[in-house]
Amino acid sequence: GQQLNQSPQSMFIQEGEDVSMNCTSSSIFNTWLWYKQDPGEGPVLLIALYKAGELTSNGRLTAQFGITRKDSFLNISASIPSDVGIYFCAGDLPGNQFYFGTGTSLTVIP
């Protein structure tokens, strides 16, 4: 299957700090989606990106679809304890299914 390289693998930050994580691929993707997953739950959609260069915000979250269409980043500003969880990127190849990254585990220290 397709390789989506997601980094960092884990992050430990102080409450109030900003967070940045990214996802890269060797293939060009049509769409990038960012999800958050809490233990024992399914992934929850945070942001969807459809155009190269698109920058989209959802509250304290901001994500961008890279110009090359091979990468995306997610930023979280002023982190709070409930931001704890695993963040996944997902992308789809033209006419194909979605592929998920391996996740970034975020721990916020109060």
Added chain:
Amino acid sequence: GAGVSQSPRYKVAKRGQDVALRCDPISGHVSLFWYQQALGQGPEFLTYFQNEAQLDKSGLPSDRFFAERPEGSVSTLKIQRTQQEDSAVYLCASSIRILHEQYFGPGTRLTVT
């Protein structure tokens, strides 16, 4: 506005048993997806439906895995003669159209002993 629901949430099966996992997608969502998620990994695609048609089953790991969506709404993932390596969380997602935003259910955690 109900989201995607899955049942059961937890299933313990003895090796060799058959299991059936159910997914109720969001009403009106044409596309339905099944994923398998191993511990510490991202979801991996198994199969997807557009209405009742199974358009891609390339991710099903063996012929013991079978999925159906006979009326284009509820879907069932069946695993025959379960093996220990089938232990995982099985996630269902639906979207209003193919390759659009997918919304996930809570998953079914399958443990094969």
